[in-house]
Amino acid sequence: MAYRHIVLFRVHDNVDEHDVAHAIGQLTSLADLPGIVSWHIARSLDERKGRIVIEEAEFTDADAFAAFRSHPRHQTIAAEMATISDWWIGDRLS
Template sequence: MFRHVVLFRVRDDVTDPEVSAAIEELRSLGKAPGVTMWTIELSVDTRKGRVIVEDGTFADVNAFDIWKAGDSHRAVANRMTKIADWLSGDWCSSPE
């Protein structure tokens, strides 16, 4: 399994409807082949501002690489560059 976690720190001037639209676009990325688990949520902790959490699991690193190179991912990533800064973490994990 391959894990992919992203924390998007939404810029302060972004409106709530823009955040909602971004969340829906991010959720749509979880329908791709090779995605075995996909969660997109707005963090309930707002001490550091609005943070969108992306937590995904892929069948393997190859599935992740295909997903990452896809047109849908590139389009959503481009949108997110306009409204947020982010940190991501990616790693291989073995099933429990």
């Protein structure tokens, strides 16, 4: 059963646009990790509540998602994202 993973990163107000663009590039670079069926990174068009970066992914299954979370590249980028944003996650099986 496929595993859907959606993250909304709310970028801190004091973060420069250059750093947001870098973060989007870093997140986009994860698309080639094993087990990913689809990978989309985008900036939200609606910025009424601040700058939001959307990560929308589908993995082959929950095991593939677990492997993704423990992958060193993901862990490095997640740590970087933690310095510039807060986030909310929505996961489900599909």
